[in-house]
Amino acid sequence: MKRLQDRITLVTGSSSGIGAAVAKCMAAEGAKVIVNYARSSKGAEAVVAEIKAEGGEAIAIQADVSQEDQVQSMFAQIFEHYGTIDVLVNNAGLQKDANLVDMTLEQWNQVIGVNLTGQFLCSREAVKEFKRRGVIPAQSCSAGNIICMSSVHEVIPWAGHCNYAASKGGVMLLMKSMAQELAPDKIRINSIAPGAIKTPINTDAWDTPAAEADLLKLIPYGRVGIPEDIGKAAVWLASDESEYVQGTTIFVDGGMTLYPGFATGG
Numbered sequence: 001m002k003r004l005q006d007r008i009t010l011v012t013g014s015s016s017g018i019g020a021a022v023a024k025c026m027a028a029e030g031a032k033v034i035v036n037y038a039r040s041s042k043g044a045e046a047v048v049a050e051i052k053a054e055g056g057e058a059i060a061i062q063a064d065v066s067q068e069d070q071v072q073s074m075f076a077q078i079f080e081h082y083g084t085i086d087v088l089v090n091n092a093g094l095q096k097d098a099n100l101v102d103m104t105l106e107q108w109n110q111v112i113g114v115n116l117t118g119q120f121l122c123s124r125e126a127v128k129e130f131k132r133r134g135v136i137p138a139q140s141c142s143a144g145n146i147i148c149m150s151s152v153h154e155v156i157p158w159a160g161h162c163n164y165a166a167s168k169g170g171v172m173l174l175m176k177s178m179a180q181e182l183a184p185d186k187i188r189i190n191s192i193a194p195g196a197i198k199t200p201i202n203t204d205a206w207d208t209p210a211a212e213a214d215l216l217k218l219i220p221y222g223r224v225g226i227p228e229d230i231g232k233a234a235v236w237l238a239s240d241e242s243e244y245v246q247g248t249t250i251f252v253d254g255g256m257t258l259y260p261g262f263a264t265g266g
C-alpha cells in the first residue's frame with residue numbers, strides 16, 4: 001500500500017510551482033488528485049498528463065478560490081466524480097506588492113481574497129463532507145486532512161508586502177482555530193510554511209546569480225528551496241504517519257526563521 005492510496009486529494013492552484021509539485025508527489029503515493037486552476041487550463045492539463053504518464057490518476061477543475069459560488073461548484077464536481085474528498089491542500093496564493101501608502105484597496109482585497117478567504121471557503125466545504133462521512137478506518141485514521149500553505153511570513157514581517165504578510169498571519173490563526181474546533185471530529189489540520197522556494201511567484205528573487213546570492217544570505221542551510229521540498233512534507237502531513245500532528249505549522253525553510261543575522265551579529 002502506498003502512503004496515500006486512493007485518497008481523494010484537492011490541491012488548489014496546482015497548475016504551477018509548489019502546488020504542481022504537491023499534486024505530483026501526492027499522486028506518486030497513490031492519491032487521486034484534483035488539479036485546481038484559476039483561469040487557463042493549459043498548466044493544469046500538463047500536470048494531469050504528467051501524473052497519468054507516471055501511472056497516477058488526476059483530473060483538472062477550474063475555480064477561482066476567492067469566489068464562493070465557484071468553490072461550491074468545484075466541490076460539487078469533485079463529489080460527482082469521486083463521491084467524497086479525503087485531503088485538501090489550500091495552496092492557491094498570490095502577491096500584489098506595494099509600499100503601504102501606494103497600496104490600492106484592490107491589491108489588498110485581492111491578496112486577502114485568494115490567500116485567506118480562499119482557504120476559508122475551501123476548508124468549509126471540505127469539512128462539511130469530512131463531518132458527514134466520518135472516519136473510514138480501512139482508509140485512514142482521520143476523518144479528513146487539511147494542509148494550509150502558509151509562509152515564513154506568518155511570523156516574519158515583510159515591508160512592502162503588508163497584504164501578503166497579513167494574509168499569511170491570518171492563515172496561521174485560521175488553521176489553528178479550525179484545528180482546535182475540529183480535532184474532536186478526528187479532522188486533522190496543519191500548515192506548511194515554505195521559505196524561499198524557486199517558483200513563478202518569486203522569480204526576481206533568484207533568477208540572476210546576484211539575486212540568488214543576496215537571497216542566500218537569508219538561508220542558513222545555503223540553498224534555495226525547490227517545490228519538491230514542500231511536496232515531500234505535504235505527503236507526510238497528509239499521511240497517517242503524522243496522525244498525532246494537529247494544529248501546527250511545519251517550517252520548510254532551510255532555517256530562514258532562525259534570524260540568520262544573529263549567526264555573526266547581535
Ligand code: NAD
Binds near residue numbers: 014017065091114197
Ligand atoms: P505560483 O504562482 O506558481 O502558484 C500559485 C498558484 O495559485 C498558481 O497556480 C495560480 O494560478 C494559483 N492561483 C492564484 N490565484 C488563484 C485563485 N484565485 N484561484 C485558484 N488558484 C489561484 O507560486 P508558488 O510559489 O507555487 O505559491 C504557492 C503557495 O505557496 C502560495 O500560497 C504562496 O503564498 C506559498 N508560498 C510560496 C513561497 C515561495 O517561495 N515560492 C514561499 C512561501 C509561501
